[in-house]
Amino acid sequence: MQGIYFPILSEYPMILTLVGLIAGGLLTLLVGTKSERGARFLAALSLLGALSLNIILLFRVIDVGSVQHDFVWLGSETNIIMNLGFLGDGLSTPVAILIVGLGLFSIIYSFDYMKDLNRPGLYYSLMVWFVAAMVGVVYAINLLQFFVFYELMLLPAFLLIYVYGESEEAVEREKNALQFWVWTAAGGIISLFAVFMVWGVVMQDATFLSSLGSASPIDINALYSYSFSVDVARLIGVVFLVGFGIKLGLVPLHIWAPQTYREAPIPVLVLLSGAMTKTAAYGVIRIVIPLFMNALTALSTGLLAISLITMFYGAILAIAQKDLKMMLAYSSISQLGYLMFGYSSMTIIGANGAAFQLINHGILASLMFFCAGAIKMKTSTMEFDRLGGLAPKMPVLATIFIVGALALAGTPPLSAFAGEWMIFAGAAERAVLGTVGQPYYLILTLFGVIATGLTAGYYLWAVRRVFFGQVPESLTGVSDGPRVVILIGAIMVFFVITLGVYPALLWNIVGPVISALGLLGGGV
């Protein structure tokens, strides 16, 4: 993509994105008090702008590799304590595009889905700010900045669940929002604790500090060249993983998720499950894997086992659910186990697979939630017992749903397979080439693949119960999904198929960054 260059826009896309989203959210809030249409328009416009800026950034990244801006935030030019900076590279940019894209879709989807909004300005501005905070996490260049945004995003998320939750009673909404807040904030604090531990360790190393130049000691990039001792690295790595594990929803740390997912309306749920959990997954690949991989290798079997438990637990519960939304919620928990499975193998191929799956799952989980929401809009229910035979009534939506279901079940040539085989390949590599515990890795690999079979089981059963067979009396007048949903679904399906048939498209951008990260690995 040589030559696609806009002055200013191409130079400062990340700063402009953040400023634009924050200002856009503010304007949305103000205008929203007067007109709902104005709020919708402004919110969508802010995100459209952010999306365009990130696409421009992507072209720039393809051209020059990475774009970075640093400002001294604390300290002086000679003695930097902390920087404020933004990094766009082959990994952060696609994730940012994913988040902003999902934000845009969720907002457009809300036009139809969130009818009779109480204080629309507030709703749309919170959505915009939620996206802004998540994008801030992805761009962050130092650990503290990462956590500032990481905690900031909980504010809009909390309010969205509290004010716009699906429960009728305010008390119930309040409780569910509160438990979401408590758990995820706790996760953030645990990770923050790990940040301070990192800080404590590196500040004692004079040679490292003197080698920093214009970087601050907790710049993620600078830390890549620091060698932690194995014990320290293992401790810090585990603390980080506990923190991120809460947000990822690894069993048994997932317990905040079911209530939250039950409460959140579909567009918010898309951002929670499709985007917010991905920031934690992004944290693992950006921080934990490169800094502590070697030290954590010894814990690999245990981490793989936890991931497997998550995959199986989510899958087993998914098939028992009585309504589509909760089935998708547990499916999402199960699928995030795949990401962790890839990371846990502590191999380059596994981490690659997980990074790819991060984007895939963001698309696919959101796609399924959008479809479920569309079914609810048309039939006003998501209970399996009251649905059935909808395929002839809503052929396009059914096609989109089934493509998504098959993709999530790991069926090539759809996108998830391209990531999943590498995730399992990570464990297989350990089973063959590893030095210890080969039989365990062999069994873990096999069970990992078995999880895709369970996934196929609950998704295809759901397809049968929702789309095949006879239509219940009450639903004979149902028509195909709203046009907006069809359009959003079609765009997402396009990506699902394209990335599945030719994953190198994305890999050529992401791959080099991860190879560079993975080869470092820290902890001697």
Place this chain on the structure above:
Amino acid sequence: MILPLEQAGWLVFVIPVIGALLTPVFAKIHGNLRDLMAVLVGFITAFIAIDMIASMVTSPGVYGYDLITWVVAGDFVVRFGVLIDPLSVLLAGIAGGIGSLIILFSVGYMTGHDEEGRLVKDPSLTRYYFFMQFFVAGMILLVMADNLLLTFIGWEIVGMCSYALIGFWHNLKEPSPVPEYKTEGDYNAACGMKAFMVTRVGDIGLLAGILLTFFITGTFHYQELAESGSWVAPMATGLLPIAALLIFAGPVGKSAQFPLHVWLPEAMAGPTTVSALIHAAAMVKAGVYLVARLVPIFIEITFQVSEMVYFFQTVAIIGAFTAFLAATMALVQDEIKKVLAYSTISQLGYMFMALGAAGLVAESVTAYAAGAFHLLAHALFKALLFLAAGSVLHVVQSKSMKDMGGLWKHMKITAITFIIGALALAGVFPTVGFWSKELILEALWHEHQYLLFTMAFITAILTAFYTFRMVGMTFFGRKSDYLVQLESSGHHLHESPPTMTIPLIILAALAFGGALLEPLFFNTFSVLASEHTLSAPFEWGILTPFTIGFTSMFTVLVWVIGIVPAYFIYFKGNGDFTSLRSGPLGRFLENRWYINRLYYRIFVDGYLRLSEAFRTRIEPALLSFNLGVRDGMDGISRGWRRTMTGVLNTNVLGMMLGILVFLLIVLFL
């Protein structure tokens, strides 16, 4: 010949993909254009595939062409390409050639009569043609792929299409044929899902096996795998047989071998054309192909890793047992398509028996060639049998053979072609089935595999019996009450239209005279002897076509023991077997040895009960902790909130108290 192999190798699967993608577009213009284009795409595909066979005959060899780089991740680079050798073009020819005939047949078959007797098109034909073309494309991709991963992708495409096509009529209102489901639509959808899930069980092993193989050998590519086997690292040799057996799980699922054979009978829920495609041209042949592709490679490895022999033993024994198992089940089926389904399972067992034996014996080429040739023979006669059965169903509008009988007079072309297919299935001289089965028996006998030989022999007798039972019940004997009633209600029993009979005639000619392909078949493969790594262990040169040996006497015995009783019972109507059918043996066979029911108990009902227990017991226990935290936090915040009264007096009082405490601390600590 006409097309250079380099282009033909990828065009042959890209064209049906494009055809499938354009199907909805053509459908928008006109329904007939869509059907026409599907047939056209089918025949172009067939032409390219057969052209590749011609190229292979004129200039045999192994050609590989790279197409794209699929994944680059660090040091891992996965390239996709095509591999053109006699085996891959043979399979592509079968899939493309028979696939095109089936699509042509569909044009006539997928229409019905509405209540006033007018011809109507099935309303969801766009979906039908999309998946039929995609199915053929997936199958050809699978066989043309030059590496295991791309084969797996084609493999799964085939599985996905079979899911869509078996459950094609998912909203039929008629009552379900089995009591577990409410309507036939529910039943069909369940059958499609069952096929997908059962084959997925095998695919799990296959994917795990492929990944292990990749790390043991460092490659996915068949040709690199075949090259000398020098990569067999000492540390990983213990894993190679495990990887090989895991890979074999895939073919067991896809080719419906015991213990994953249970899906194929239910796959009959789809349109008969789909059954024909699954059984003859695609899907079940995929498993045999993969084993045939890997056997030469694994034989080479056996010289270094002797444990690989377990792989061959497993393949041969599973094949032999499945052949017998399915043949016994076929004896008591009353639906014509079900009989054919079990016969497919049984015949596939023969192929695995032969391919597995190839790794166990000294002169492996005979057994290998027998397995591969039976694959071709079976594709020809099974496509014929299914389409002819489809022609019967189209007219009779009932699946049960009890509703047929005496159809010979009404549909001669269908009957004759069907009987030719039946003769081939039973292995009667001079049809193609005779020569291929003869070759298998000969190879087993000659190499002293007496256990396998005995199984094959007994199965052959059962096959001859149930095949002619089927012919008798369908075309001969007394006309059933159902048919008499149908005729008296004004329904005219007639021959099917030419779009249906022409494919039948072509296939019948091939099934009858297919043995003439045998010299061509051996010659093409024989040039590959030893100089090309992919068939290194085989000396094709020693094979002579049209072998008739000592075992041919047994074959005659098969006809006598198998066909003669069937003739007297089902053609002439002698004997009464109702008591035997309803006795314990009959029930045992009819219930498919209770295997299917056992699986449902454990893997469906058991699993659902487990998940229900998770939902009602374990998850609430975990969540109760969370609810405790939630309500606790809520309580604390409510309690705390009470202190925030906003009353000035209270605030000032609080402030004073605070200062007092502060002072006390500062002064005394």
